[in-house]
Amino acid sequence: MVRASAGRIWSVSSNPCQDQIHYAQLNWDEDGQPLSSVFGDVYFSRVNGLEETRHVFLQHNQLAQRWEALPEKVHFVIAETGFGSGLNFLAAWELWLTTAPRSAQLHFVSVEKFPLDKNDLIRALALWPELEFLSQQLIDAYPCIVGEGFHRLSFMDGRIKLTLIINDAARGFSKLLTTTDPLYSQYSAKVDAWFLDGFAPSKNPQMWSEDLFSCIHQLSNAGTSAATFSAAAIVKKGLKFAGFAIEKVTGFGRKREMLKAIMPNNSQDYFYPQPAYKSASTFPSSWSINTNLDIYPDKHALIIGAGLAGCSSARALAERGWKVTLLERNNAIASEASGNPQGVLYAKLSYKEEAQAEFNLTSLQFAQSFYSSHWANIGKKTGxxxxxxxxxxxxxxxxxxxxxxxxxxxxxxxxxxxxxxxxxxxxxxxxxxxxNAGWINPAKLCEQLVSHPLINVVTGIAAFNIQRTEHGWCINNDRELQAPVVIIANARDAQHFEQTQHLPIxxxxxxxxxxxxxxxxxxxxxxxxxxxxxxxxxxxxxxxxxxxxxxxxxxxxxxxxxxxxxxxxxxxxxxxxxxxxxxxxxxxxxxxxxRCTLPDYLPAVGPVADEPAMLHSFASLRKNARAFIQDTGKYLPGLYLNIGHGSRGLAYTPLCAEILAAHINNEPQPIARDLVNALNPARFLIRDLIKNKR
Ligand SMILES: Cc1cc2nc3c(=O)[nH]c(=O)nc-3n(C[C@H](O)[C@H](O)[C@H](O)COP(=O)(O)OP(=O)(O)OC[C@H]3O[C@@H](n4cnc5c(N)ncnc54)[C@H](O)[C@@H]3O)c2cc1C
Ligand SMILES: C[S@@+](CC[C@H](N)C(=O)[O-])C[C@H]1O[C@@H](n2cnc3c(N)ncnc32)[C@H](O)[C@@H]1O
CATH class of the missing domain: 3.30.9.10 (D-Amino Acid Oxidase, subunit A, domain 2)
Incomplete structure (x- = not known):
């Protein structure tokens, strides 16, 4: 017997360029397996979906071998087209636990245009009792989906990070690029292995588009691998176009063939004819590109200010293996804005399509998920x-x-x-x-956040200056306070540092x-x-x-x-x-x-601009706001900011800490590029140039 579950539609977009997004419409066959009633295709092999995943995606990306060889404290990125029931994610998670170092992090980024609703997800995952321990965690955290958007979920103290992007595959992945201008694609965080799932190309040709393969190219590096269940000509052609060397291998079950692929060393060179680009680019100025892709060998950060912003930044880094020294001028943490006995977890929703609306929604959802297992110790989920x-x-x-x-x-x-x-x-x-909201005692929350073996809280010391040194940064000329990375999280007092005094706090x-x-x-x-x-x-x-x-x-x-x-x-x-x-x-x-606020009511999170160099590079914006300037932004390597949380610190700071950690570790961001840019502290310099105020 075949039963159809009701497909629902949400969010009728006012932008005619955007397709509507629908929940998946499923039929269930006599063995309880899900099928798409729209695409007329299966979600996984009827022979054995889990074994198929292991064969096609895990084995042919050689994940077990690669993960066993990983050094400590690194991250590995898998990107997938079509999250579906999350089976591939769960199988990768399971393998990670037995092969990767305890201190390493798995980022699984998946773009899904027709997400399963929660009841269908539960039903589909019940097919794999051997994965129940993991699937229950996914079910509990599965987000409430409101149209297109990013959802970052974190499991096992951040050892596993899922970024579920609700969008068409090509559009969703393009939002992970630092800029859409391919000239600068090397500055986007890279994918290590692709899981090219999605329904068969014959049934879903729209997904396997040139735009998708162009994104795959820009998000790949030499050594990036890809695997797909399909050996169709359109997939072979796409992967070649994206610069991969491909190989046909034996498929799973009744499938004779599948493809595995690897990005060779020289593939970046030929893809885009750069000189032609240079003269006539339609891309916006690339002031937001930070070229400092330092992988810091000495993972030590100093953070100035132990309120919600500083404590959550400390936690996000410590979970990534960073040693953190958190400096606070008062004798106790959370004794300024973050010191009220009860704060409300709330962010204003909007029906508009603008940065503030997207940021409020994403940060509120992230915060609710972040606090979900901590309520008993920090406040009360009263609604x-x-x-x-x-x-x-x-x-x-x-x-x-x-x-x-x-x-x-x-x-x-x-x-x-x-x-x-x-x-x-x-x-x-x-x-x-x-x-799922409530009130929180921010000081109790801060205590929980800093209770981590890698975080050292130093109270009663005020930072009065920050100097550049040979190996990074030094605070107060104190040799004990040196690190390759410094995060300024001291709210309105950030205006007292030379490097950040230009901010309109x-x-x-x-x-x-x-x-x-x-x-x-x-x-x-x-x-x-x-x-x-x-x-x-x-x-x-x-x-x-x-x-x-x-x-x-x-x-x-x-x-x-x-x-x-x-x-x-x-x-x-x-x-x-x-x-x-x-x-x-x-x-x-x-x-x-x-409170510390900025004129556009968004926080300032990201690298600190090198003010004179930035003003020099982008000077022609004074005359022409749309000038195409072929230069990247100029930022102070290793110096970052996390301030401006206004009246919404409880909703904003968990996501902002995650965004900052992604900047510092060159990981995929938990939010779309446009939003990353909307939070970039350098936006005020650029706006001032455009308004001819500098
Ligand atoms: C009255 C009031 C009510 C609020 N109600 C809510 C609410 O209901 N819900 C909500 O979400 N938000 C609320 N907020 C906002 C929320 O409290 C803030 O957004 C949040 O606390 C900001 O955290 P922060 O870490 O950026 O700043 P702070 O908590 O101010 O932390 C900055 C820290 O830096 C330290 N510092 C400063 N300079 C130095 C230096 N040079 N060296 C060392 N340390 C330094 C300070 O001592 C301070 O501890 C409220 C704020 C106020 C003022
Ligand atoms: C075969 S299923 C994937 C199964 C899934 N990987 C799993 O582990 O359950 C294909 C998925 O691709 C999604 N999909 C189809 N077209 C898409 C598109 N254009 N962009 C993103 N996802 C798409 C479908 O909604 C479906 O969830």
Whole structure:
């Protein structure tokens, strides 16, 4: 008997160039095997899918031998077309555990245009009980998919990283390139082995396109291997076009032949006729390309600032085998912006297709997955309600409905009755509800992050300058504080270093108020956000806030700010508020700290620009904003930045630490190229040049 599962569609893109993305539409045969009802093809061999994977992809990329020979602390990248049920990923993961060094990392990047929905994934993976230990972890982490996008999942303390890119194969892989300009393809992070899966070329010719093979070329190096179940002419031709030397070998099961391939040493030279390119390029300026692809033999980093940004950067590097020294000027970590007792895990969603919207969505999803196994130690997954408390919020929530209609795991659209039920107190507004969010104590989180044998926290020492040395960088001229890599993660104080003083950092004062729980307020079960926010009581106190004051430096608690915080809760919680409103505001406690923001409200994460060299190289942008400048960006080798998390540090910092670690280790990024560039700290120099401000 064959049964079709319902295929759903989401995210009708407003961009006519983008195809719609659909969930996979499956039929299940009498043996319980999935088949694509659209492509009329199988997901894996009916003889034995797992054995097929081992034969075609693992064996013919010679993974066991290559992984046994890997040195310590390196990473290896597999890229796949068509994630499907994740069987290839799980088989590679299983082999990695028995062959690769404990300290090495597997990056598995897979592009999928028609992802399985979670129920189908569970059903398909039930076919492989021998992989259950791994498949259950994949099922638990499988993301809620909202149209095209990147999902980075991390398993076994970061030993295994899956980057699932929802997109067409060619478009998805092109987003991993540092630039689409092939002249600079050597600066993109490279793939070590390709798994060219995807339905048979006869049934799915669109995928096996010239664009796909062009990307494969640009993401490959001498020694990169490829294997595919198909020996069709279009695949042979494509692989040759991409510069591979190919060989036909015996296929699996009933398949007579398959292809294995290797990229020879000289393949980069002939592919693109470079001189023709130089005169008439249509590519944008390549200011974002960092040519420092140093593989640091001495994996030691100094990080300045032990708030959320510094601690999460330290953890991301330590998980990659780096020794980290984390410097903090205060006597305790997380004692400035990251020191409030309760912060809300939240990021504003948008229906628009712009960098801020993509970054908010990706970072929120990444953060929820990152915190999923830590909640008990850092806060509470109470869910977060964002009330439609004013006209503009009501309009926004209506606009979000289309895009997020099928994303219940991420966000739900609830009536005021349902919102009241969730909150445990009466509310008079409809709302959006984030069931997998909650409140976090950032200091506890920071403690967890730095609790790693490779992280050494040094408190009570302020960094006042950073100098270049022969082997990297030195802080305060102190020979004890030297390393090839330095990360500046000291929020608004980054403006005091010579190398980063050009950044347009804004400091915003904020005050939170601690409200003693009352009999009525103890009923609050979820974080409630309107103009301000209130978290459920912890140890008898609700943290509520927060005020925003630009250009104010006072660290004193202010009664009028407590008043503002209460005022911002008036609309949703009028009845509850009475007891607090009638109390003496002078007796209320709270806390003041300073947010660090940048003019476009995105963080600055990545290499630090060599300001004079950058201004010199890209000077012609002053006259012509679209000038094609045949030069790469100029960056200070080994100096990086992670600041500007504004009011969203809990959502932003886990992903930003991962992005930074990818920069430093030359790994595939967890986000698309355009977003990497949108976060690049050098963007402000380039914008200033274009506006003729420098
Ligand atoms: C009132 C308020 C409420 C907030 N509420 C929320 C919320 O609900 N949810 C949310 O997600 N975010 C919230 N935020 C934002 C969040 O707290 C920040 O985004 C986050 O803490 C930023 O982390 P950071 O590590 O960049 O900065 P910080 O936590 O400020 O860390 C920087 C560290 O660098 C140290 N440092 C500075 N200079 C030096 C130096 N020269 N040498 C050595 N050390 C140095 C500082 O002492 C500090 O510890 C709030 C912020 C405020 C102020
Ligand atoms: C044979 S299945 C892959 C099986 C999968 N590797 C596994 O381990 O289960 C082929 C996959 O390619 C995907 N696919 C088809 N066309 C695609 C395209 N143009 N871009 C990306 N993925 C595509 C299909 O949706 C399907 O999941």
């Amino acid at each position: 977060v309600l964002q009330l439609a408390h004013c006209d503009s919020e009501q309009v926004l929530q209506t606009q979000l409905q289309e895009k997020f209609a099928a994303a219940d795991e991420l966000v739900q659209f609830v009536s005021c009755t349902k919102a009241s039920e969730i909150a445990g107190v009466p509310l008079s507004f409809n709302a959006i509800y984030f069931p 804004k400091s915003i004062r904020g005050q939170v108020t601690y409200l003693p729980a009352t009999i009525a307020s103890k009923e609050i079960k979820t974080v409630i956000c309107s103009e301000g926010y209130i978290a459920p009581a912890s140890a008898g106190i609700h943290c509520t806030g927060a005020t925003f004051n630009l250009k104010e430096e006072s660290k004193e608690l202010r009664v009028e700010d407590h008043q503002t915080n209460l005022e911002n809760l008036r609309e949703p919680l009028q009845e509850l508020l009475a007891e607090w409103e009638n109390s003496d505001k002078h007796s209320l406690d709270g806390r003041v700290a300073f």
